Amino acid sequence: MVDLPEKKVIELVDDGRIIPIPRQKHNYDTPGLGEPRTTLKPLSIKQPEGPSFNIDGWYVSWQNWIFRVGFTLGDGLVLHQLSWDDGKNVRSIVYRANVTEMCVPIPIRARTTGTTDRYWKVTNPNVKNAVGANLDYKLIVNDSRLMLADERSKVRQRGGFATRHVWVTPFDPAERYASGDYPNQHSGGAGLPRYIEAKRNVENKDLASWHSFDHTHVCKPEDFPIMPVEYAGFMLKPNNVFSANPTMDLPSGRDQSSVEDSKSIDHGCCKL
Known part of the structure; x- marks a missing residue:
């Protein structure tokens, strides 16, 4: 235990155990981890008409949601004036939302x-x-x-x-x-x-x-x-x-660009 303002060691505990420092190297790169697996098929996420949200500076509108995004040194991410547009009124839900502490x-x-x-x-x-x-x-x-x-x-x-x-x-x-x-x-x-x-x-x-x-x-x-x-x-x-339910106006439909949805494929174990 150390008293930082006084710069003094208050207590030192030694339980007698000697635990050696690990000597094995662990680098988080391909030479250290080995070659990545090759069995994954490509996965593409497409938005041919762009995203469903708009960003104007700090202002974000996403479907019926409206809010402002901010950052501070102490809080990190902060959401301001979180509201929902029900078509008639913009309804305020949260004035400010953020994580204040991590202990x-x-x-x-x-x-x-x-x-x-x-x-x-x-x-x-x-x-x-x-x-x-x-x-x-x-x-x-x-x-x-x-x-x-x-x-x-x-x-x-x-x-x-x-x-x-x-x-x-x-x-x-x-x-x-x-x-x-x-x-x-x-x-x-x-x-x-x-x-x-x-x-x-x-x-x-x-x-x-x-x-x-x-x-x-x-x-x-x-x-x-x-x-x-x-x-x-x-x-x-x-x-x-x-x-x-405010989400009942979401459109239904199928994504014809999805391989699994647009045609049947034989994967060997099963046919979709």
């Missing part, structure tokens, strides 16, 4: 806890749909655990946002980061745990909804040299927002 707790004692299958709704009490129900969006949490780090650890104290799946605060432009503005400089408790101490009213207010989701990565040989894709996330579903 990686590693060699710390963990404990397991069970979680319930729950969902949360964000409701607009001022608007009703055609059947008299309030408009709301349902936040559905996928398989996601809370932080497993020891409560006494610094990563747990500084990453307090990861101890709850959902936080709700009144919208405040100054409150942009779930663990505070300077997560590596505070001793713990900043960010969302501090924001909610004010006990501000959130009923019928512009809200900031915060969702913490995780992926528990247990390393395995298949992750080397490049880790395969692992999915983590959530679903935000409209509930009583539309009068019907």
